[in-house]
Amino acid sequence: MSSSRSTKFTSHVETGHLMTDLKSNAKTAALAQRHSSLRLNAATQRMRSAVDKGIYVCLGILSTLTLVCLFLFIKRRTKPFNEAPKVQEAPLKTVLNNLDALEELVLVLDPDISGAKNTRHLAAQCSFSFAWINYAYSMKEHKSPLVAVLEGVVAKNPDWTVGHLAELLSGIGRNDAVEILAKLPAGV
Numbered sequence: 001m002s003s004s005r006s007t008k009f010t011s012h013v014e015t016g017h018l019m020t021d022l023k024s025n026a027k028t029a030a031l032a033q034r035h036s037s038l039r040l041n042a043a044t045q046r047m048r049s050a051v052d053k054g055i056y057v058c059l060g061i062l063s064t065l066t067l068v069c070l071f072l073f074i075k076r077r078t079k080p081f082n083e084a085p086k087v088q089e090a091p092l093k094t095v096l097n098n099l100d101a102l103e104e105l106v107l108v109l110d111p112d113i114s115g116a117k118n119t120r121h122l123a124a125q126c127s128f129s130f131a132w133i134n135y136a137y138s139m140k141e142h143k144s145p146l147v148a149v150l151e152g153v154v155a156k157n158p159d160w161t162v163g164h165l166a167e168l169l170s171g172i173g174r175n176d177a178v179e180i181l182a183k184l185p186a187g188v
Contacts (some may be wrong), residue, residue, distance in 0.1 A: 014162050087184045088163030093154050094184065095162060096147070104180045106144045117172040119145045125168045 109119045123133045128148060129132060136145040153160055162181055169177045 024073075047178065052057065087182065088161060090162045090184070092144070092150065092160040092162060092165055095181070096150055096154065098184055101180055101184055102150075104183075105177055106146050108177055108180070109146050109174065110140070110144055117174055119149055121172045122146070122168060122174075123149045125171060128152065155175075 095105070109122065112120075120133050120137070122129075123136065123145070128136075128149065132152075133145075136148040137144075139145075139148070148152060150165075153165075157164075162184065166178050166181050169175070169181070
């Protein structure tokens with residue numbers, strides 16, 4: 001009987017170890033599965049992060065291309081000044097006599113806007129002194145600095161044409177003002 005008891009005891013002990021081993025293996029398997037899912041989640045997050053970065057890069061490229069296309073469309077749409085030779089050859093006084101064009105030019109060139117060249121730059125291109133330019137701007141309440149510059153140029157250089165003014169405006173990067181000059185009537 002002692003041998004049967006010892007066999008039962010041994011089998012219970014072995015069964016207990018087996019159960020413990022099974023529980024331990026189950027816990028280990030659960031931990032391994034949880035760890036692998038964490039690795040998958042981290043990999044998934046890295047992949048999502050890379051995809052998000054790729055999307056932002058694509059959106060940046062797309063917006064840049066859109067701006068370039070818009071710029072080219074606007075540039076192509078505008079009528080170049082050199083297609084209006086009669087306007088180019090008109091005397092500069094023509095600009096002073098056309099109140100609509102003069103008013104538009106005053107509105108775009110007289111204001112001091114950061115980063116945009118204005119009447120001050122045009123006056124410097126026409127060889128007016130810094131003191132004269134500041135004086136013209138100090139009298140802004142009474143007379144437009146652009147009108148003063150144009151009158152001064154007409155007085156000093158009566159042979160100047162609208163084409164000369166267009167060249168100076170192009171030189172300071174004010175193609176918007178050149179477009180206004182292109183609107184002058186051809187029979188001026």
